[in-house]
Each structure stands twice: as C-alpha cells, then as structure tokens.
Amino acid sequence: MTVHFVHLLDELQRRSLRMASAVEDMVQEACEAVAHTNHELARRIIARDTDIDAEEVAVEGEALRLMTLFQPMGADMRQLCAILKVNNDLERIADCAVNMAERARHLDADAPADVRNELTAIFPAVRRMLHEAVRAYAGNDQTLAERVLTEDEVIDTFYGEFIRNIAALAHQSPERMHALLDYLSIAKNLERIADHASNVAEDVIYLTTGQIVRHQGK
Amino acid sequence: MMTDVQEYDLSNDRSGTIARPAIPAVQVRPAASSDAVPQSADDAPVITTDALSIYYGKFAAVQEATMAIPPRQVTAIIGPSGCGKSTLLRAFNRMNDFIPGMRVTGGLRCLDWEVYGSKTDAVELRRRVGMVFQKPNPFPKSTYKNVAWGARVNGYRGDLDELVERSLRQAALWDEVKDKLHASSLALSGGQQQRLCIARAIALQPDILLMDEPCSALDPIATSKIEDLIDALKERYTVVLVTHNMQQAARVSDLTAFMYMGRLIEFDATNTIFTSPHNRQTQDYITGRFG
Numbered sequence: 171m172t173v174h175f176v177h178l179l180d181e182l183q184r185r186s187l188r189m190a191s192a193v194e195d196m197v198q199e200a201c202e203a204v205a206h207t208n209h210e211l212a213r214r215i216i217a218r219d220t221d222i223d224a225e226e227v228a229v230e231g232e233a234l235r236l237m238t239l240f241q242p243m244g245a246d247m248r249q250l251c252a253i254l255k256v257n258n259d260l261e262r263i264a265d266c267a268v269n270m271a272e273r274a275r276h277l278d279a280d281a282p283a284d285v286r287n288e289l290t291a292i293f294p295a296v297r298r299m300l301h302e303a304v305r306a307y308a309g310n311d312q313t314l315a316e317r318v319l320t321e322d323e324v325i326d327t328f329y330g331e332f333i334r335n336i337a338a339l340a341h342q343s344p345e346r347m348h349a350l351l352d353y354l355s356i357a358k359n360l361e362r363i364a365d366h367a368s369n370v371a372e373d374v375i376y377l378t379t380g381q382i383v384r385h386q387g388k
Numbered sequence: 389m390m391t392d393v394q395e396y397d398l399s400n401d402r403s404g405t406i407a408r409p410a411i412p413a414v415q416v417r418p419a420a421s422s423d424a425v426p427q428s429a430d431d432a433p434v435i436t437t438d439a440l441s442i443y444y445g446k447f448a449a450v451q452e453a454t455m456a457i458p459p460r461q462v463t464a465i466i467g468p469s470g471c472g473k474s475t476l477l478r479a480f481n482r483m484n485d486f487i488p489g490m491r492v493t494g495g496l497r498c499l500d501w502e503v504y505g506s507k508t509d510a511v512e513l514r515r516r517v518g519m520v521f522q523k524p525n526p527f528p529k530s531t532y533k534n535v536a537w538g539a540r541v542n543g544y545r546g547d548l549d550e551l552v553e554r555s556l557r558q559a560a561l562w563d564e565v566k567d568k569l570h571a572s573s574l575a576l577s578g579g580q581q582q583r584l585c586i587a588r589a590i591a592l593q594p595d596i597l598l599m600d601e602p603c604s605a606l607d608p609i610a611t612s613k614i615e616d617l618i619d620a621l622k623e624r625y626t627v628v629l630v631t632h633n634m635q636q637a638a639r640v641s642d643l644t645a646f647m648y649m650g651r652l653i654e655f656d657a658t659n660t661i662f663t664s665p666h667n668r669q670t671q672d673y674i675t676g677r678f679g
Binding site for chain 1: 638674675676
C-alpha cells in the first residue's frame with residue numbers, strides 16, 4: 171500500500187508541476203501580449219483559463235482523495251498540503267495572466283510608449299521570481315525559496331513608484347486616462363503574481379522544514 | 389488537461405526511500421520541545437529513565453533509553469512489533485518481574501521510587517501506577533465488585549458506593565451501568581468491559597495509568613469512546629499509552645516516543661513527531677516506509 175501511495179503522490183506532484191509550467195507559459199505570453207499589443211495572443215491566453223480551472227479542481231480532488239484514503243503523516247502530509255496550497259496560488263496566477271491579457275486587448279498600438287516601456291522593464295523580474303518559485307517547488311529547494319522571498323520587495327517598490335508616475339501622468343494628460351488605467355491594472359496583476367510566487371516559496375519552506383513562515387517580518 | 393509544457397525533475401523522488409534503514413550507531417537522545425519541558429515543580433517528570441536497558445537473558449529488548457515523562461499528559465509509545473515498547477511500559481510498574489531471565493540496567497524512577505531499588509514495594513508501586521491491558525479482563529463478578537475489589541483488598545475505609553460511582557463516572561461508564569451494577573460484568577460489551585477495567589484501575593487512586601494497546605480488541609465506536617476517555621483522564625492522571633495505531637497516537641497523545649529495535653529513536657511533542665520529525669527513521673516509520 172505504501173508503494174502504491176508513493177506512486178500516486180509522485181504522480182500528483184508531477185501533475186501539479188505540469189500545471190505550474192502551463193501557468194508560467196501563460197504569464198510569459200501575457201507579458202508578450204502587453205509588450206507587443208498582440209490581441210490574438212491575448213485572446214488565446216484568455217481561452218486557456220478554462221483548462222487551468224479544470225486542472226485546479228482535478229488536482230485538489232486527487233489531493234483530498236489521497237488524504238482521505240491513506241491518512242498520510244510527516245513529509246507526505248506536508249507534501250499534500252503544499253500541493254493543495256500551491257495549486258490555489260497557481261490558479262490565481264493564471265487569473266492574473268488572464269486579467270493582463272484582457273487589458274492588453276484594450277490597448278491599441280498608439281498607447282503611450284513611455285509608460286509601456288516603464289512597465290515592461292519589470293516583466294523579467296516577475297517572470298524570474300515565478301520561475302524560481304516553481305523550480306524551488308520542483309526540487310524542494312529551501313535556499314532558492316528563501317531567495318525568492320527577498321525578491322518580492324523589488325516588485326513592491328516598482329509598483330509603488332509606478333502608481334505615483336501614473337497619477338502624475340493622469341493629472342498632466344487626462345485624455346490618456348483609459349490607457350493609463352489599463353497599464354495600472356497590468357502592474358497590479360504583476361504585483362499579485364509576485365505575491366503568489368512568494369506564497370509558493372513559503373509553501374516550499376513549509377514542505378522542507380515544517381515551519382510556517384507566513385506573515386513574518388511584515 | 390495540461391500538455392506540451394516543461395517537465396520539472398522530481399529531485400525529491402521517494403521511490404528510493406522505502407528500503408529498511410540501518411540502525412544508527414549513536415542513539416538519538418529525546419529532545420523534548422518547549423511545550424514538553426517541565427515549567428515548575430508541579431510539572432516535574434513523574435517517570436524518568438536514564439540509559440535504561442532491559443534484558444531477557446542475553447537479549448536486550450530495550451537499549452539505553454533515556455526519557456522524562458511529564459505529569460498529567462498523555463505520552464504515546466509507538467514502534468513496530470518487537471521494538472521494546474511494551475517491555476518499556478511494563479517496566480514502569482514492574483510487570484516484567486516474573487519473566488525468567490529479565491534484568492535491568494540503568495536508571496528508572498517512577499514517582500518517588502527507584503523502581504528496581506531493593507526497598508521499593510512493588511505492590512504499592514502498582515497501586516500508584518495502574519495498568520490497562522490489550523484485552524479487557526474483568527473479573528467474573530459484578531460490575532460493582534470489579535471496581536470495589538481493589539479498594540477492599542487495600543483496606544479502603546471510605547464509602548465504597550461513592551468510590552464505585554466516582555470511578556465509573558471518571559471512566560465514562562456510569563450512565564450505562566448504574567441500573568445493573570450487580571449484574572455480571574461479563575455481560576457488558578467489549579468497549580464497556582475495557583472502560584470497566586479503567587474504572588477498576590482508577591478506583592485504586594493511582595497517579596499514573598499505563599495502557600498497553602487498550603483499543604486493539606475494540607471496534608471503532610468503542611475505540612472512539614476510550615480515546616475520549618483518555619483525553620478526559622489526563623486532567624487527573626498521567627497516561628502512558630502503547631499503541632500500534634499511529635492515528636490513535638496522533639489523536640490522543642501530547643508527547644510521542646518512537647522506538648525501533650530496542651532503541652528510543654525520538655521523543656518529542658506529538659505534533660512534531662507526526663508532522664516534522666527530526667529523525668529519518670521516525671519519518672520513514674510514520675510514513676509507512678518500513679515497520
């Protein structure tokens with residue numbers, strides 16, 4: 171029975187990681203759709219959300235089934251708890267990517283380039299943070315997870331400055347308000363993605379150490 | 389369905405961890421967590437072992453176990469068959485005395501006694517340290533006489549009716565038997581008989597109750613009642629429980645000791661043992677990788 175359980179748990183972990191890869195792809199494509207005002211790409215991202223939602227439900231169902239049938243303990247229980255929590259964050263990250271894609275469909279080619287350039291400059295940092303969080307999750311890498319947590323501050327600082335710039339621009343050029351609000355929404359979703367990546371990193375630390383590190387030092 | 393995406397390596401693959409691990413050369417000493425450390429004189433340990441070894445002839449059933457069991461908490465001892473947990477439990481009130489070839493080295497203190505000291509009165513020790521066994525073993529007498537018997541033998545001079553009622557109430561059995569106190573105890577169900585045995589032990593006003601797999605012969609409903617009872621008993625008594633059922637240990641105990649092949653591998657708060665044990669052997673046992 172133990173061998174059977176270990177097999178099922180590993181298969182569920184792989185399924186969760188496949189979902190993480192798909193969500194990473196969605197975020198990458200959402201960034202491209204914004205950077206290049208690619209409406210077709212944005213439409214495809216929005217269409218993928220249904221798959222992610224279905225997968226989230228399937229992973230959660232399987233995790234709950236394993237908990238009920240096998241009543242795991244120790245590292246196995248931590249693993250299932252981490253899968254459940256990461257599963258929720260991945261689905262929320264996919265929602266953020268969809269929100270970005272929806273904003274990208276509003277943008278037109280002559281949207282203010284200066285604001286777009288400022289926004290796209292933060293894309294690599296957000297994508298790297300998410301990628302490292304998923305890598306830490308895949309490899310039970312506590313060190314990498316702790317590094318991810320330090321990166322969230324960079325994104326938060328950017329977001330704070332971006333809001334101030336948008337407010338100043340809105341005051342100077344109220345006719346650009348629609349585009350500025352779209353960019354502000356995109357920035358907000360990027361900041362949320364970074365927060366969810368931090369959550370994943372915290373779950374990895376719980377998975378590896380048994381310590382709950384949420385809400386510390388804030 | 390997720391397709392066409394990057395595959396991450398599972399560096400934490402468990403398939404290689406199922407093999408039986410080697411016994412460490414150096415014993416892991418119990419590291420009681422902060423909530424298990426005595427905070428005052430009232431919380432001083434009631435049972436302490438110091439490098440305790442118990443032999444049956446040349447066979448060391450328990451090897452250099454060192455632990456401190458705090459009062460009014462439930463301590464569970466878990467481990468695979470033959471690991472020495474019942475031997476250790478039975479040493480606490482000298483139930484092993486009549487096993488040929490049994491001998492003890494190291495220290496074992498229980499309440500005020502050096503348990504195997506030459507001046508220790510084993511009968512008085514067993515009155516203060518009661519035992520509940522795997523299979524219910526009521527005397528073939530009435531419920532009333534089962535509870536009152538020990539007190540009578542020990543010259544109890546109080547109100548026996550009151551003692552019987554109080555003991556049965558503490559054992560959560562009174563409401564079920566109050567109208568048939570003088571009927572044979574053998575007519576009770578297995579779960580009721582086990583609670584009667586607990587009431588019989590309580591009637592001697594012990595400080596410590598030892599329980600050797602008290603639910604292994606009971607159905608799930610009766611098991612649930614005994615577990616609720618154990619939780620209630622710790623308000624007055626120190627309970628030390630040997631169980632094969634890890635979920636039961638996780639549910640009812642405050643502290644858990646894991647033994648393997650005679651050695652005390654890890655002793656810590658139950659929450660720690662079952663969520664984040666420090667020792668790899670404990671981890672492998674609670675996740676079913678061996679044992």
